[in-house]
Amino acid sequence: KAGVTQTPRYLIKTRGQQVTLSCSPISGHRSVSWYQQTPGQGLQFLFEYFSETQRNKGNFPGRFSGRQFSNSRSEMNVSTLELGDSALYLCASSLEAGHQPQHFGDGTRLSIL
Amino acid sequence: GESVGLHLPTLSVQEGDNSIINCAYSNSASDYFIWYKQESGKGPQFIIDIRSNMDKRQGQRVTVLLNKTVKHLSLQIAATQPGDSAVYFCAEINAGNMLTFGGGTRLMVKP
Numbered sequence: 154k155a156g157v158t159q160t161p162r163y164l165i166k167t168r169g170q171q172v173t174l175s176c177s178p179i180s181g182h183r184s185v186s187w188y189q190q191t192p193g194q195g196l197q198f199l200f201e202y203f204s205e206t207q208r209n210k211g212n213f214p215g216r217f218s219g220r221q222f223s224n225s226r227s228e229m230n231v232s233t234l235e236l237g238d239s240a241l242y243l244c245a246s247s248l249e250a251g252h253q254p255q256h257f258g259d260g261t262r263l264s265i266l
Numbered sequence: 267g268e269s270v271g272l273h274l275p276t277l278s279v280q281e282g283d284n285s286i287i288n289c290a291y292s293n294s295a296s297d298y299f300i301w302y303k304q305e306s307g308k309g310p311q312f313i314i315d316i317r318s319n320m321d322k323r324q325g326q327r328v329t330v331l332l333n334k335t336v337k338h339l340s341l342q343i344a345a346t347q348p349g350d351s352a353v354y355f356c357a358e359i360n361a362g363n364m365l366t367f368g369g370g371t372r373l374m375v376k377p
Contacts (some may be wrong), residue, residue, distance in 0.1 A: 254312045
């Protein structure tokens with residue numbers, strides 16, 4: 154069974170631009186969560202989606218948003234990029250909302266110039 | 267691969283020795299805990315989990331111990347191998363079923 158797939162693996166943007174990252178969960182998994190990982194702040198929860206609805210949200214500004222499609226695939230969007238948004242963005246999937254453990258993809262490395 | 271943390275605590279062990287990685291958690295109401303392993307350039311990989319009604323759980327070469335009195339979690343790796351070199355994170359489930367991660371510990375295995 155294929156794992157969680159995130160695309161692209163690497164992305165370079167400039168300040169002020171926006172970016173969309175994609176996540177395909179493990180087949181049969183209906184819940185998708187997003188995390189930001191930085192050396193300074195570690196792994197921080199962004200949001201969780203289940204049945205195309207945002208179920209939980211972490212403490213991030215409104216520039217960070219996401220959505221989930223009917224096939225459980227998810228995208229996250231960051232608008233008006235700032236230098237501090239440079240990070241590894243990780244997607245994790247699980248069978249149902251709040252179900253553990255979550256299984257992670259290898260992330261998208263976003264660099265802001 | 268990228269560095270997941272420039273100033274992580276580091277545990278250095280000799281190949282074949284046992285490793286013990288410790289984690290203090292913050293929420294006494296947390297009832298579920300997970301250990302993840304993250305290798306360079308990869309996402310966190312599930313290792314083992316434990317619920318708060320247990321003190322100990324064993325997997326293949328790994329054991330997790332939970333001490334709720336002092337809010338402490340440990341991961342023991344038996345006969346540590348070079349492939350065990352990675353950053354290890356503990357995570358707890360808080361209200362709303364969200365994962366809260368610890369800062370991580372880098373394990374380095376010397377051949």
